[in-house]
Amino acid sequence: MSTDTAHPDTTGRTPASPPAGNRPPRSLGDGAFAALLMLPALAMLAAIVVYPLVASLVTAFFEQSLVEPGRTFVGLHNITDLLGGDFWRLLRQTLVFTVGATIAPFLVGLALALALNTRIRGRATLRGLLLIPWLVPSVVVSFLWMWIFNANYGLANGALEALGLIDAPQAWLAGPGTAMTAVIVAKTWASFPWIMVMLLAGLQTVPLELHEAAETDGAGAVQRFFAVTLPHLRGIIGIVLLLELIWNFQHFDLIYVMTGGGPAGATETFATAVYETAFQGFDLGRAGALGLLWMVLLLGMVAIYVRRSEREGQL
């Protein structure tokens, strides 16, 4: 290292800058150094997340087609048009799917977690087998259930007819009254294993002594469940339900493959509507407006999740 700067200037002149190659290294604070290290990741995030997100949200304020060049600024027209039209129907249907596809697998997952937390024979094998639906890719799940619910050659009609529960084949996916239920059933099958695993992990942290003490005090199985088990699971149940709500609120693939949002829009949610509007209707402006409104709602849910997670000390 050069030692030139250690000598005081005795000439009375302003000391000349040392040659560039001899400059001392400037110290970099920890904060700046950390920021520098994060820069590549931040640049990547900006390029592949922030820019596309902002660009697509900006289209909400334009009339813009996917196949024609150019766009026209229309202000809030796309948003007000949606709020005066399809938005509330989409919100209602999205909420029906979200709540249905959260509660149903939760109940199935909880029941199975409780069963697998007992000393039943073949417990380990059952745990493995019950995870299979979760491992199947979503598109495969969709095709599987499309086949089960097909009106003309579906397994569901065949089984129900054989059992004498229906007289004629039902158009499960083609009926506005049954299509959403069919989609929720399929989603329940795909989602319950994850919930089951999470709850099972929670159940295994419940101290056995508490159960024994409650039993000694004369509490039955149901009382012990509500007085001992449930309070212990409250935290994990909250997180599981909230995450499922967020995921289902933005769920796309299973609905799109099974029904395409039909029949006659009966299973259309924000996710499928944005895709249909942009890539079938080629209307990027309207799709952007839908995306903007959808994101605002989703951010509210995410905010609740973050606050809750912080409170639970999980972040």
Next chain:
Amino acid sequence: MSSNLSRRDMFRLVGLGAGAVGFGGLAACAPSADGPDKDTAKSATNFSFASWSLADNASKAKIEELMSGYGSKAGITVNGVPLAYNNYLNQLTLQVRGGQFSGAAQMDIAWLAGLAALGKLRDLGDVAKDAGYTEAALTSGQVDGKQVGLPWTTAAIGLIANRDLMQKAGITTAPATIADFEAALRALKGTGAIPYAASTKVAQLKDILIWMQTFGSPLLDGDKVTVGDDPSVEAVTWYKKLYDEKLIAPDVERVDARTLFAQGKTAMYDDAIVGRDFVVKGSPDKSIADKLDPIARPVKNAGDKPRAVQWGHAVVVVEGEGANTATDFAKWLTSDEQTVLGYFKDLSLPPTTTAALASEQVKTDQFTSQFSERITATATPNPFWKYPQYAQMETAISEQVQAVLVGKTKPADAMREAGRAVQALIK
């Protein structure tokens, strides 16, 4: 190994890494050491070929054989881009629009205007001149007089019946009028089969348009959309009646209809000539090919001309890397006599050149000649095809028809709404 790197050392390493990446990137952009740009020199280069036939098991092997056949002759690789038919147009549109696709692409003739609107399709007029295509075939590949596609196959979409099931129901002649047709469907219902596997899912409900024309709606008068007029409402009301009486079935699109037909579970369905191959290959009945009977669409009043919608595939060339070789490939694929006759032999798709159509192989194929005579002979293009927004128009009408079928709206209201939506798309 010591891990005591100073910050300066780390920056040096990062700098070295970045330099290496940058150098690598620049090296990749440098001209090939093999010689000048091959495309400019008009020698063969690798290119991509997008095709929905590549995504379909029935035709995949043949298309791959054609690609590798051309590739080995030219000493290049043709990279297949398989995309499913129902999502083909929007996927290809996105890729072309984003500059991610160049090369050759299979196209439904109904979609040409939409893709041409992106302004990236090569004008193939000069290429098409001496290739021997029929005049009708050439027209099917044009948009506003510009030859944007080379015709690969042309025919029509019509009704295909199972002769055995029809005879079982006591139907010995093809129903000529709508009234005859309804009577035939009622007779077929008694056999336990789905009488007519008409499209009832949005993806293929465009089939309703030809019924609207059969009932007398022109669909378009100049630039004025006539969907919503009395004949179109009458057609949808009739379709709904068939649905309610279970003469047509819910939950059906082309693929379902082919499957049901191949399994002998329906007596009739709408398809292009390409359907024969799917049905024959997918049927457990080894003699199904002999039972296929293409029939003219019934007319509203005796003496009317049967309606059929034109159908066909073209090959377009998207400008960019490999476009010159892709153009040569498109011409070879669609006009080389040996190639198109081989395609016809394996997939039953009629060629588009005068010479190939005159060949014994095509002329003596009974199904093809019956299909041409009864269906293709009166086929016309859909009047909405000329608009780049055709796909949106089709969806707008299909969604309203489906709403009628499931009882969410009345035919008159639905068709008025569909007409309004389609009109709004015409600028």
